[in-house]
Amino acid sequence: MARSRVTIRDVAAAAGVSRQTISRVINGSDLVSPETEARVRDAVRQLGYQPNAIARSMALGRTQTLACLSPNLTDYTFASVIDGAEAAVRARGYFLMSSSAPDPDTFASLVGELAGSGYIDGILVINPFADNRHRYLPHAFPTVLIGARPRAGVVDSVALDDVEAGRMATRHLWVLGHRQIATVTGATCRGLFTRSIKRL
Amino acid sequence: MARSRVTIRDVAAAAGVSRQTISRVINGSDLVSPETEARVRDAVRQLGYQPNAIARSMALGRTQTLACLSPNLTDYTFASVIDGAEAAVRARGYFLMSSSAPDPDTFASLVGELAGSGYIDGILVINPFADNRHRYLPHAFPTVLIGARPRAGVVDSVALDDVEAGRMATRHLWVLGHRQIATVTGATCRGLFTRSIKRL
DNA sequence: CTGAAAGCGCTAACAC
C-alpha cells in the first residue's frame, strides 16, 4: 500500500545525497551537476520511486487537480465536454475529478465540500444555469462556467452561440438547395431555432 | 485561496483548547466533554472552518478518493456505470475521480500514475478486457473490475451475464406472443445473441 | 477528559 512505498528519503540514502537534491532532480531544477543527476535517476529507477502527490500537494498548497461538475454524466453533450476537458487538463499536468450534481442542493454541497477541502485547485461547471444552480457557485474560488451564456460576466465562462450555430446549419442546407427544413429540438430552445431560421 | 483558509490552529485558539481537541470533535470522538464540544462547534461555525482534506490524507495515509477508468466517458453504458459508482462512492464518504483511457497505453500510464502517486485509495476499471488493457492492471493495488467476465478470478469484479440478459429479454417478447424477433447489436456480441435466441 | 510531542513526504528558504 501507499504507506509502504519508497520515499524521497530512501532515494536520498541510496544515491548518497540529501532529499533536497532528489527533489531538485525530480522537479527538473538545473542546479544539479550532471553526474549527481545521473546517480539520482539511477536510484529512482532501481527503487521504483514515485513521488507522493499528497505530500507534494501539502507542501505546495495546491493539488494539480480540477473538478468538473455537471448535472449528470450520461448526457452525451455533457460527456463530450468532460471528455474534452479531461484531455486538455491532463495535457497540462492536472487531474480532473468529474462529479455530477443532479439538483441544486447536491450542487451546493458538492461545491462547498470541494472548494473548501483543499482537494481541488479550481472548478469547471457545466450548464451553470440549469435549475438556478448558478446561485450556489463558489465564492472567491477559481471557477469556469461552461455552456454559460455570455452574460455570465463576473466569472470566466465558455459559451456556445446556439443561435449562430443554428443559423449556420440552416444556411448550409439552404445553400445545398433544400427548402423544406425541419428542426427537432427540446422544449427550451425551440424559440431560438424558429427565430434563427426566419432571419436567414 | 486554500492557503489563506482558517486552520485547526485558529479554531483551537478561538475555542481555547488544543488542536487535538478540535480534531477529536471533528472526528466524532466521544472522549470530549459536552461543553468543550459545544464551544468547539461554535468556534468552527463562526470561523467557517473546514478541515483540509490534503493534510488529513497526509496524516492518515489515505485519500478517501477512488478512481474510475473507462475507455471513454461518452458511451452511455459506461456513463451510467460511472454515475452509479459515483453515487455509491459518495454515499460512503469517498470521492470519485473518473478518467478515460481510450487506448492501452494511456490506460497503463494512467494506472501507474494513479496507483503510484498516493492520490487514490483504489481503482475501478470499466470494461477491463477492452483492447487487452487488463494486462496493465495495477499490481498489489485495490482494484475492482466492472463489466469483467466472471472468469476474472484473481481480482474482485462485477460481471453482467449478457447471455442470460438476452435470453430474458427474448423470452419476454416470446411470452407476449411475438414470433418475429430481431436484434440490433454491435459486431462483438452478435454471436451471443443469436445463440441465446436459438436456445430459448 | 485534555494537552504536548512527533511525524506523514515533500518543498521553500536559507546557508555553505
Add this chain to the structure above:
DNA sequence: GTGTTAGCGCTTTCAG
C-alpha cells in the same frame, strides 16, 4: 552545486 532547517495541517501515540 548541495545540505540544513523549517514548516504545510492534520492525526497519532503517549502523558497527565
